[in-house]
Amino acid sequence: MSTNTLSTSTPNDSHLASIRQTxxxxxxxxxxxxxxxxIDKEYYCECCQEAINRGFPMDGKYSIRAYMEVGVAIAPSYAHLPDHAKMWMCLFTAVVARIDDMVLQGEDITHVYHFNERFVNCQSQGHPILNALDVILREITCFHSPLVSNFITVAVLNFVSANCLESETKDMQISPKAPFYPEYSRVLSGIPDAFGFFAFPSMLPIKEYIQCIPDLRIVINHVNDILSYYKEEIEGDTTNYLSLMAASRTSTKQDALREMIEKTVQAHHNILECLRPCSEAYDTYVHFFEGYIKFHAALERYRMKEIMAEMSSY
Structure with missing residues (x-):
């Protein structure tokens, strides 16, 4: 999607300092x-061995090895779950991160278009990385009820479609007449329902947390958008969600960032208040959120050390 109305100038030091402070x-x-x-190096080795045992591609052109750190980094968000569930999420996260980059780089996009059809028809994906996602997704009913499994499955299938959509709309100019389109696209591509629903223990009745899911979508997607923004500005990225949001509103990225932060902070506190009557659901979210911040801090790509240093000056 095109955001050619936005500035691509190199950010200066004061601009970056302002972002860190924000x-x-x-x-x-x-x-x-x-x-x-x-990154927990011992758990990293354990996850890599599990991927090897499952026959997932760990070497060569289709290797997911470089993405295993991403999977391991997400583990603290699910530390309250049984070990086998946490391992599933680590492998899932590594595989979807690899698919994201695969599509971004224009690799084997034809196979991605056929993933959902082949998944529904129980056919081989004909591609090592997509086969891995197929295998992982079919295991979801081992961890959750049929209803929750349905929500997670649909979210993952939508993620695949979102990657195809991104490929087809990469030159599409964002219209200020469609201000909600960036959010729609982000919900599809960010898989928030998969990451969110999976966080709650399988034995916890869905009625204890379902009402917070819309806010949890906001938190999962936009915490990532906010914590990614600093490194994306340094890299000169103009195709991120904040850029699309600004283009759709004909506003500056700084204004879009402030708006997103207000929305996300409110969503975070909404969830806390919504879940407060059920201690198990409340504690689950608190553990998940703490782990989600740690996820970003553990990966050098987010340059969180520089931001954390800014926090210490307050």
């Missing part, structure tokens, strides 16, 4: 007080 303040408002986080 993000640091966002974390403070959400009650986050974390410092350095490192």
């Amino acid at each position: 993000i640091a303040n966002f974390l403070r408002r959400c009650g986050s007080q974390y410092t350095d986080v490192e």
Whole structure:
């Protein structure tokens, strides 16, 4: 999707400092007080061995090995779940991250278009990475009820469609007459329902947390958008969600960032209040959210050490 109305100038030091301060303040408002986080090397080796045991591609052209750190980094968000469930989420996260990049790089896009059809018809995907996702997704009923499994499955199938959509709309100019389109696209591509529903223990009745799911979608997607923005500005990325949001509103990215932060902080506190009557659901979200911040802190790509340093100056 095109955002050619936006500036692509190199950000100066004061602009980057302002972004760091804005993000640091966002974390403070959400009650986050974390410092350095490192990838658990022992668990990384365990996850890699599990992927090898399952026959997932770990070497060569289709390898997911470079994405295993992403999978391991998400583990703290699901540390409250049984080990086999946490492992499933680590492998799932690594595979979908690999697919994201595969499509971005224009690799084997034809196979991606046929994933949902082949999944529904129980056919081989004919592609090592997509086969891995197929295998993982079919296991979801081992972890959750049929209803929750349905929500997660649909979210993943929509993620695949979103990747195809991104391929077909990469030159499409964002219209200010369609201000909700970027959010629609983000919900499809971010898989928030999969990451969100999976966080709640399987034995917890869905009625205890279903009403917070719309807010949880916002938190999962936009915490990532907010914490990605600093490194994306350094890289000169003009195709991220914030850029699309700004283009659709004919506003600046700074204004879009402030709007997103207000929306996300409100969603975070909405969830806390919504889940407060059920201690298990409440504690689950608190653990998930803390782990989600750690996920970003553990991966160097987000440059969180620089942002965390800004927090210490408050």
